[in-house]
Amino acid sequence: MPTEQSQGFVVDTLAVAEPRIHSIITAFDKDGKPALTKQYPLTSDKPTPMPLDHAMQFLKDKAFIVTNDEGVVMKPLENIEEKASHVQIPDGYVLAKYEELTRDSLVLRAKVLPNSGAIHPVKSKSADIIVFLKANEAAKREAPRRAEMSDAELEQLFQD
Secondary structure, eight states, X not given: OOOTTOEEEEEETTOSSSOEEEEEEEEEOTTSOEEEEEEEEEOSSSOEEEEHHHHGGGGXXXXXXEEETTOOEEOOOOOHHHHTTTOOOOTTOXXXXXXXXXXXXXXXXXXXXXXXXXXXXXXXXXXXXXXXXXXXXXXXXXXXXXXXXXXXXXXXXXXX
């Protein structure tokens, strides 16, 4: 679990010829505008150390490689908004991948579905719960839709 002093490291894969300077906003004024920034010169060959909360801000772009203080590469976030621009998301909701959800959230989503008896609240692995949820979504998409009636069939239905 990250601590207040956790360190992150960032590589900018596009900074091949020379370092590129990136700014992280560290404070805002009373109107919500950036008041203080911290600048980081990033290169493609040497990871730049910084506080982990600053490093995590680079996860929005796949051009950056972000690692934690244990050397584990952190997975960048996909720009879901581009893929789902046609979807209206209600206030208070976000789009997320199954792998981003906590285990408890996965269990809850699974247990409210039919045939979830095989999902154990404690013993089931997250990967197994995700498989179950994906199968349930696939079954919904493949469920046969009610056939629409033609105009002639509707006319015949309402004849005296």
